[in-house]
Amino acid sequence: MRIVGIEGTAWAASAALFDTETGEVFIESDPYEPDSGGIHPREAAEHMSDAVPAVISTVLDHAAETAESDGVDVDDDEEPSGGRQAAAIDGVAFSRGPGLGPCLRIVGTAARSLAQTLDVPLLGVNHMVAHLEIGRYQSGFDSPVCLNASGANAHLLGYHNGRYRVLGETMDTGVGNAIDKFTRHVGWKHPGGPKVERAAEDGDYYDLPYVVKGMDFSFSGIMSAAKQAADDGVPVEDVCVGLQETIFAMLTEVAERALSLTGTDELVLGGGVGQNARLRAMLAEMCEQRGAEFYAPDPRFLRDNAGMIAVLGARMLAAGDTVAVADSAVDANYRPDQVPVSWRDDEESVARDPTETGEIRGAEATVTFEGDDVVKRRVPKTYRHPELDERLRRERTRAEARLTSEARRVGVPTPVVRDVDPTEGTIVFASVGEADLANGLTEARCRAVGEHLAAIHAAGFVHGDPTTRNVRVAGEKTYLIDFGLGYHTGHVEDHAMDLHVFGQSVEGTADDPEPLLRAFEAGYAAVARTKDRGDGDEEDALTRLRQVEGRGRYQ
Ligand SMILES: C[C@@H](O)[C@H](NC(=O)OP(=O)(O)OC[C@H]1O[C@@H](n2cnc3c(N)ncnc32)[C@H](O)[C@@H]1O)C(=O)O
Ligand SMILES: Nc1ncnc2c1ncn2[C@@H]1O[C@H](COP(=O)(O)OP(=O)(O)OP(=O)(O)O)[C@@H](O)[C@H]1O
Ligand SMILES: [Fe+2]
Numbered sequence: 001m002r003i004v005g006i007e008g009t010a011w012a013a014s015a016a017l018f019d020t021e022t023g024e025v026f027i028e029s030d031p032y033e034p035d036s037g038g039i040h041p042r043e044a045a046e047h048m049s050d051a052v053p054a055v056i057s058t059v060l061d062h063a064a065e066t067a068e069s070d071g072v073d074v075d076d077d078e079e080p081s082g083g084r085q086a087a088a089i090d091g092v093a094f095s096r097g098p099g100l101g102p103c104l105r106i107v108g109t110a111a112r113s114l115a116q117t118l119d120v121p122l123l124g125v126n127h128m129v130a131h132l133e134i135g136r137y138q139s140g141f142d143s144p145v146c147l148n149a150s151g152a153n154a155h156l157l158g159y160h161n162g163r164y165r166v167l168g169e170t171m172d173t174g175v176g177n178a179i180d181k182f183t184r185h186v187g188w189k190h191p192g193g194p195k196v197e198r199a200a201e202d203g204d205y206y207d208l209p210y211v212v213k214g215m216d217f218s219f220s221g222i223m224s225a226a227k228q229a230a231d232d233g234v235p236v237e238d239v240c241v242g243l244q245e246t247i248f249a250m251l252t253e254v255a256e257r258a259l260s261l262t263g264t265d266e267l268v269l270g271g272g273v274g275q276n277a278r279l280r281a282m283l284a285e286m287c288e289q290r291g292a293e294f295y296a297p298d299p300r301f302l303r304d305n306a307g308m309i310a311v312l313g314a315r316m317l318a319a320g321d322t323v324a325v326a327d328s329a330v331d332a333n334y335r336p337d338q339v340p341v342s343w344r345d346d347e348e349s350v351a352r353d354p355t356e357t358g359e360i361r362g363a364e365a366t367v368t369f370e371g372d373d374v375v376k377r378r379v380p381k382t383y384r385h386p387e388l389d390e391r392l393r394r395e396r397t398r399a400e401a402r403l404t405s406e407a408r409r410v411g412v413p414t415p416v417v418r419d420v421d422p423t424e425g426t427i428v429f430a431s432v433g434e435a436d437l438a439n440g441l442t443e444a445r446c447r448a449v450g451e452h453l454a455a456i457h458a459a460g461f462v463h464g465d466p467t468t469r470n471v472r473v474a475g476e477k478t479y480l481i482d483f484g485l486g487y488h489t490g491h492v493e494d495h496a497m498d499l500h501v502f503g504q505s506v507e508g509t510a511d512d513p514e515p516l517l518r519a520f521e522a523g524y525a526a527v528a529r530t531k532d533r534g535d536g537d538e539e540d541a542l543t544r545l546r547q548v549e550g551r552g553r554y555q
Contacts, residue, residue, distance in 0.1 A: 005310025009099025013051030018310035045102035093313020097334030135268030139295035150271030151176030158350030168215025203237030214501030378425035433472025450523025
């Protein structure tokens with residue numbers, strides 16, 4: 001089977017030919033490089049209208065040449081639509097979204113017209129799922145967690161219940177765009193990522209804010225602090241080291257959390273920022289230390305390229321997942337979890353049964369049981385810069401000891417804290433529960449988690465990481481543990497994030513998440529109402545949750 005792919009969501013006008021027999025992926029790309037500033041949608045679209053036909057034409061020439069040399073039966077004398085025979089092409093795949101609307105429309109038009117000329121099926125590919133599938137395809141991994149680190153996106157995906165679930169994602173901009181904003185601020189030409197990587201070779205570490213909430217994260221605070229530092233005269237090379245160390249440690253940490261939550265031991269990387277050697281080294285080191293396998297595709301398959309579109313297109317065609325021209329409108333906000341995954345078995349899942357894989361390993365700490373006590377030690381993470389590592393372990397150990405006790409004082413079951421040593425990063429707790437909630441999800445227990453979160457929110461703090469592995473259960477009693485990412489706040493957005501983190505962890509692993517989530521929200525609403533201090537803030541958390549879930553982050 002031979003598939004043409006067409007890409008042009010933002011900056012790369014690209015076409016490719018994927019031959020499933022030989023495995024060859026021929027890619028022709030023409031990047032848009034703005035003279036100044038970032039990507040201008042109108043200029044990018046002008047680039048697409050010139051460059052897309054040209055790259056397609058090169059790929060069709062290549063297709064015609066290889067069709068002949070591969071001995072495919074070629075008959076150039078056929079009628080006009082004989083191009084299909086001449087190039088031996090079986091389908092046309094195109095990036096349907098997400099991306100810049102004006103660019104997508106040009107790509108869509110080109111793809112439809114090529115499919116009609118060749119008289120072959122059209123395949124509408126989700127660009128982010130293509131970033132993921134190329135790594136899965138090349139690695140041969142079964143059901144990995146995928147970290148997509150691209151310009152306009154940053155998220156963790158895992159396949160479960162027939163869809164790619166978003167296990168965690170950026171709460172504001174994509175990771176590449178965040179870096180590019182900083183480089184624009186200091187007057188460097190787009191794209192900024194490679195320039196930051198080069199400058200960082202000559203700098204020293206500079207501390208910047210580190211923001212992880214469960215498996216979600218945000219970049220806005222880091223970017224403001226980085227710009228401010230540059231304005232204040234901190235050497236730009238040092239800020240670049242700080243940016244790389246902070247942002248990539250965050251991505252590595254959330255990737256490790258996703259491995260821990262799902263119990264899988266396979267990680268693949270996707271997206272243009274994945275070309276960064278420091279990010280790859282951190283991910284590889286983290287995986288090696290947990291005994292997980294890591295795969296990063298070659299740079300030509302990481303940055304935007306039509307090869308990944310053609311490769312996924314071939315799988316879709318094999319599954320009969322084609323789109324009629326009339327239904328093939330592009331979608332600038334096309335989320336990866338909206339894609340019905342026709343080319344995988346519904347039964348497959350990123351979530352591993354812990355009874356099959358043995359123990360589930362925590363992401364941050366080692367936990368050992370000593371009699372009725374549990375000793376939790378935040379082990380140094382060698383992938384992190386030592387200064388950052390020391391700071392995070394100390395701050396989190398302190399926060400965990402303090403908030404675990406505060407929660408108990410407001411009536412939420414938590415383990416008694418027997419001893420704490422922030423410098424060593426150790427806490428000794430009383431052991432609680434018989435199992436993690438992840439291994440015993442029921443509606444009643446989810447309802448109790450909702451009640452507990454409402455109680456601590458009313459008391460003025462958030463948990464920060466309320467996943468199903470951070471709740472212990474015994475009968476109908478549920479305990480919250482692992483408050484290391486918690487902090488004091490009265491902001492409704494922070495409350496909504498706690499709810500969002502729990503919801504994502506249920507959706508990513510449960511067989512039938514809906515009733516569990518309804519019970520969770522009902523529990524939250526019931527307690528929030530009784531604890532409402534009259535400012536309406538507590539009940540708003542559920543309303544805000546809907547906004548958090550519906551936010552389009554792909555512009
Ligand atoms: C929707 C689609 O248009 C978008 N594509 C995209 O963002 O292009 P991609 O090729 O995946 O990533 C480009 C980003 O990748 C960054 N980048 C490239 N090389 C880098 C490097 N060595 N280090 C860090 N960032 C790098 C660039 O600065 C830029 O922000 C996406 O996938 O989100
Ligand atoms: N007090 C406790 N009583 C019983 N079991 C506990 C206790 N504390 C931790 N555990 C067990 O150890 C596991 C890991 O603990 P914890 O979540 O605190 O570590 P972690 O490394 O921060 O994990 P992660 O960051 O992946 O959530 C828990 O899922 C739970 O099974
Ligand atoms: Fe991309």
